[in-house]
Amino acid sequence: MTGFGSSGAAFAATGPDVAAAVTTAGDTIRQISAEARSTLDLAKATDAAASALSDEAANSGLDLGSAPTTIDTSDLRAQIERLSAVDVVPALLLPGATDDTAAAIERVQHKVSDLRDRLDAAQAQKAAEEAAAAAQKAAEEAAAKAQAEAEAAAAALAAANTPEGAQATARQMAADRYGWGEDQFSCLMSLWNKESSWNYQAYNDSSGATGIPQALPGDKMATAGSDWQTNAATQIAWGLGYIEAAYGTPCSAWGHSQATDWY
Incomplete structure (x- = not known):
């Protein structure tokens, strides 16, 4: 009886610790899942932004140099697919999948930034060229007008001088x-x-x-x-x-x- 009682006492003593451990594990899993979902949302937004920018670059008709004007997001999309099963993926695998997705996000964001800079520079150059062309045209039209007015004035003077x-x-x-x-x-x-x-x-x-x-x-x-x-x-x-x-x-x-x- 004494042994039984001791065993029961030991089990009773460890009960609160097990409950606390279970609670902590649950909190950790929820935190990992939340981070995974947040990373997944960012990955989808990054993929959409890359796709939109690629379309903008392709439709711009501008010379963006020899570097690619279409952003390859195949790796990112694979990570999105992998992480989309967050609710069924074992918790122990989520941190690794989340880290891989975050790395893929960073690579795509770098490509987005580079293409955005090149597209902005090309658009600015085009705008400057168009402004210069417009200014040149305006100057030529003003010169032509001034010449026409001078010729008209000379003709009028010549007529008045008869x-x-x-x-x-x-x-x-x-x-x-x-x-x-x-x-x-x-x-x-x-x-x-x-x-x-x-x-x-x-x-x-x-x-x-x-x-x-x-x-x-x-x-x-x-x-x-x-x-x-x-x-x-x-x-x-x-x-x-x-x-x-x-x-x-x-x-x-x-x-x-x-x-x-x-x-």
Whole structure:
């Protein structure tokens, strides 16, 4: 009886330790399983990211160099398949499977990072090239526009510098600035026909009188514009101002010219 009692006492004494050990083992298994599931989720996300990036690179049409543009995830997928049976895999095998999967994840993530860098660099280069091309095109268009405008201005100036063009300018300027009508313009026509035949390049070798209004000296017309030597409109502006200040009207100036042969 005594021996039996001792044996029973020993069994009773070890009961709490066994229960604690069982509890600890259970906690450990649950922790291992949780880590395995977490690693499995990360592995699936990494595989999806690698697949998406491979598709993006393939569809980009960019030169990404000689390195592969498709990420090989076959090893990772094998580990995913292996670890997917976490609920039935013996607990003793889970840590090794989890570690193998984590290593495969790291390898794929490295490939993802490398491809991402190459793709970003290629996209940045393409964007820079497109921006440079756009800037070049804009510069060429601006230069072409400026040239066209300059040619149009030159053509307009050439037309305005003809006797007919100068007369049209004078008619408009006389009306707009001084309110002179056709009667006064008729006198102006006669006056400057006599003086220069409406030739902006007219020059009197004897007196030095210059341009359509025969300004003496010619550089007096600089008060109307620095282009007085090449622009009939500038000469006309000065000439009309001179007539208004000295004679009041073109007809008065023409009358004086007829009487004295100058104005």
